[in-house]
């Protein structure tokens with residue numbers, strides 16, 4: 674089957690800066706894929722190259738089999754991009770904006786789909802409002818709507834939930850999940866790793882313009898060895914024999930780094946020996962954030978979902 678997106682040896686230089694250092698990536702039709710990485714890793718540059726907005730210094734990219742340079746029009750028709758920045762024409766209403774956007778794709782009788790998008794993105798009340806009167810979150814909804822007017826089989830969302838409220842985030846993901854269920858390929862960049870973990874099946878992590886991890890979320894999370902155990906003790910003293918396992922002590926709880934479950938037995942025995950009573954115990958499984966921190970080698974960017 675033709676991949677939804679196929680990127681081969683993409684390099685991109687901005688003067689002396691190498692923004693992308695040879696990206697190879699294949700995303701299958703129907704995938705819900707996350708592109709993760711700290712600020713400046715090259716995610717938007719890669720998206721812009723796939724969207725035909727930026728020319729790669731070398732390498733090639735295809736969308737549904739169409740080369741983004743040689744078959745620009747076909748490739749662009751296959752793709753809907755929700756950009757990170759709020760760019761819009763302030764002179765039109767929401768509905769007019771979507772009708773005009775349909776016109777760019779030569780779609781004349783697109784009204785029923787436009788109404789459906791307006792409905793699902795909760796824009797009905799604002800459909801006849803001028804774009805410049807909308808709040809930031811509402812403008813973002815319109816950007817999503819604009820990307821969808823031509824029912825593209827591949828949809829790329831570049832940080833669509835940055836700074837938007839819980840309600841929109843949930844409405845947006847409900848709609849995007851439905852589109853994915855209907856067969857659309859979804860590519861998402863986000864700094865909210867819990868969001869990527871909840872929605873996506875596969876992830877690429879970019880660092881300094883290179884892919885440093887590419888796998889299913891399950892495999893990535895399984896690759897983190899060990900887990901953490903959170904303990905509240907009475908008295909609040911960790912026996913000396915367990916001090917080497919301590920990762921941190923916060924909110925009157927000890928966080929211990931455990932390699933494997935069998936090690937728990939000796940931890941409990943050490944606590945018994947020391948006469949320490951366990952008031953609370955919680956096993957913290959590794960998550961995508963832990964993988965990200967390991968892969969990136971620092972905690973520069975991940976943020977908790979608000």
Ligand SMILES: Nc1ncnc2c1ncn2[C@@H]1O[C@H](COP(=O)(O)OP(=O)(O)OP(=O)(O)O)[C@@H](O)[C@H]1O
Pocket residue numbers: 687690692710711712713714715716717718719757
């Ligand atoms: N037009 C440009 N001219 C010069 N440098 C650029 C240009 N666009 C991007 N860059 C640089 O390329 C690198 C990659 O930027 P890019 O915007 O692709 O990162 P990103 O992963 O999308 O970051 P963020 O998470 O902040 O959106 C950065 O160092 C950036 O400063």
